[in-house]
Each structure stands twice: as C-alpha cells, then as structure tokens.
Amino acid sequence: MAQFNEETLKKQIKSGEFSRVYILYGNEGYLKQHYANTICSKTVSKDFEDFNLKKLDGKETSLNEIYDCVSSFPMMSDYTCTLIKDFPLTDYIGEKGKVDKEFESIITDVPETSVLVFWMDTVEVDEKSSKWSKVLKMIDGVGACAKIDKRTRSALEKLIISSAAKKDCALSRENANYMINLVGEDMSTLQNELHKVCSYVGSGEITRTDIDKTVIVSVEAKIFQLSRMIVRGEADNAFENLSNLFKLREEPVIILSVLSKAFVDMYRVKAIKEKGVSYSKLSEDFPSAYKGRSFVLDNAANDASKYTVTQLKNALNLLSDADRRLKSTNEDAKIVLEELILRLLRI
Numbered sequence: 001m002a003q004f005n006e007e008t009l010k011k012q013i014k015s016g017e018f019s020r021v022y023i024l025y026g027n028e029g030y031l032k033q034h035y036a037n038t039i040c041s042k043t044v045s046k047d048f049e050d051f052n053l054k055k056l057d058g059k060e061t062s063l064n065e066i067y068d069c070v071s072s073f074p075m076m077s078d079y080t081c082t083l084i085k086d087f088p089l090t091d092y093i094g095e096k097g098k099v100d101k102e103f104e105s106i107i108t109d110v111p112e113t114s115v116l117v118f119w120m121d122t123v124e125v126d127e128k129s130s131k132w133s134k135v136l137k138m139i140d141g142v143g144a145c146a147k148i149d150k151r152t153r154s155a156l157e158k159l160i161i162s163s164a165a166k167k168d169c170a171l172s173r174e175n176a177n178y179m180i181n182l183v184g185e186d187m188s189t190l191q192n193e194l195h196k197v198c199s200y201v202g203s204g205e206i207t208r209t210d211i212d213k214t215v216i217v218s219v220e221a222k223i224f225q226l227s228r229m230i231v232r233g234e235a236d237n238a239f240e241n242l243s244n245l246f247k248l249r250e251e252p253v254i255i256l257s258v259l260s261k262a263f264v265d266m267y268r269v270k271a272i273k274e275k276g277v278s279y280s281k282l283s284e285d286f287p288s289a290y291k292g293r294s295f296v297l298d299n300a301a302n303d304a305s306k307y308t309v310t311q312l313k314n315a316l317n318l319l320s321d322a323d324r325r326l327k328s329t330n331e332d333a334k335i336v337l338e339e340l341i342l343r344l345l346r347i
Helices: 006-015 029-043 046-052 062-071 103-108 132-144 153-166 173-183 188-203 209-216 219-231 233-245 250-274 281-284 294-304 309-328 333-346
Strands: 022-023 051-058 080-085 114-119 144-147
Touching: 006 029, 006 144, 006 333, 022 029, 022 132, 029 080, 029 114, 029 188, 046 051, 062 080, 062 103, 062 114, 103 132, 132 144, 144 294, 144 333, 153 188, 173 188, 173 209, 173 219, 188 209, 188 281, 219 233, 219 294, 219 333, 233 250, 233 333, 250 281, 250 309, 250 333, 281 294, 309 333
Parallel strands: 022 114, 022 144, 051 080, 080 114
Antiparallel strands: none
8 A cells, every 4th residue: 555645545534444554644743633533533433432442642552552452343333443642663673674573463463343543743753764664664564654744835825714714704815824924834823823813703804904913923923024124124123023032032042043044045045046047946956945835935035135145145154153152152142133133234
C-alpha cells in the first residue's frame, strides 16, 4: 500500500474501508489530531466506545498492552480501535536495523477486526533515518503511512472561509488572508480565533474591523509588523512596537530571529531579480521556507523595492552583529535591539 497524503486518507475514511494499522505524522498538529479522532469515531460507535475504543499514552504503554488491545474482539461493532499517542516506535529497531520480534509480530498481525493508530503528535518522524525508514516500511506493508503536512496559504484561506460559512458568517478571501497574517498559519489557532470572530459577529459579513476587535495577533505577526515599520521609515511606531514586545516578555532572540528572516527574504528576492530570474524560483530553491507560501515572496518583493542589494547586505551584517551581541555578551537586550532598529532605519 502506497504512503498516503491527506486527500487519500480522507477518501479512505469516507469509503469506510480502513487499514489495520496507521501512522499519522507530519508538521500539521491540528490535522493529525483531527484524523486520529476521525478514524476512532468512524470505526467505533459512540455507544460502544467503552468496550471497543482504547486511547493510550505511548510514553506509558507496553507492547503487551498493545497486544491485548488489538487482540480483543469487538462488541456490537465491526472493529475495535486502539489510538496510541507518541509511541516510541524506533525503540524497537536495533542499531543494525534488526527489528524486535515481538514488536514486528504485533504490527504485522493486527486482526482484520482491529484498527491500530499511531498518532505522532510531538514526536518528529525523520523519514531519512534508517530506523524510521524501517518502521515506515513495516507499517506501509500492512497499513497506511499518512504524512499530514501544513496546508498551503490558499488552502488555509478556503478552510476558514468554509468554516465561517458553517457558522452563518461570510468571510471574504481578502479578509481571510488578513486574518491569517495576524494570527499565523497554525490551524488550531486559526480555528479558535475564527470561532471568536464568528461568536462576536453572530451572523453575516465579517469585516476587517470585526477581526481587529477579536483576534489575538501572533508574535510572528507583531514582529513582521515591526519589519514593515522599519522598511517604511516609521521610527516612532517601530520603537513603540519593540517596547510592546518587551512588555509582553517576548524573547529578544525570537524577535531578532523573525526580524532577520524578513530581511533575508528581501535579500533573496532582490538578488535573484537582479540576475533576471523570477523570484518565484525561490520556492524551488528553498521549499521549506517558501513552497505554498508565495505571499511571503510577494511581500518581500514589495519591501525589497525600497533597498539596493548593497543596502540589504549591510542590513544582514547589522542583524548578524546584533545576534552575536545578544548571544555572547552581557549587554542589555533591549538596548541592542533599539540600536539595531536605529541603524536599520538609517541604511
């Protein structure tokens, strides 16, 4: 059975033809939990959950306990379902790839009347490592390896527009984009903030004012606003924004990191454009940073128009120096960042 993406998993759940074993992994926490719970609810009737559904903490679960769960016969149902969060699967793979026999037996011999789900919530699955590769190959042979990664910006916009409609509220594409800019791209946070906006509006059109009154702006968005203030030369606003970030006790290193990213994006866009190449190619060169996030490059291109390549190189040098001072000296972090902003405003 081939490895699953989100669409394949959705289709299988809809068809009701479940695999015996699943591993849900990837970088989208909200969706991993959603599909883990969906598999449970679709395989086991709510009326018989006490008999047929087991939810376990992988850090406290033994192989014997897993065996007992998957071996139990379903009561008044087609399946039993065992959901295990963050089970240390690679602990049963030896240094030379030798698989623990008891572990292998449990994974490969799950009865057709049982569904076993490994939900990797906080555990990161490294597909390139030999141990994880062995685990994924084993599960792939008897079930489904479903990699659930973050959705593209466009998909997130469609999601919250659809979610708003289900709550009798209308959210335009422009305001969906605006809300994501403020809140960030974490789906769980987006859904929570959208629920607040819809509760505030009640029904009907969601305006930008409604969003401003109800959502909590993410730290990254606040720091991005700081970078835009610097680009526009808004000194007073920039220093006020920095002061507010310190009042909120945001880590200086995090502030500098996000600020640096904004200028790195601008430099990359400016440099590639000067070579006569479309900046969209950066999505191919740096997929982890820009794939499915063209809006980042569009914003960077707009801001980079205010600078020359030399000016942006100077900005990166200033940011690098501030990073050194924060990490290797005892200087006051607020003063370091204030001096940095002043110098960035002057380049």
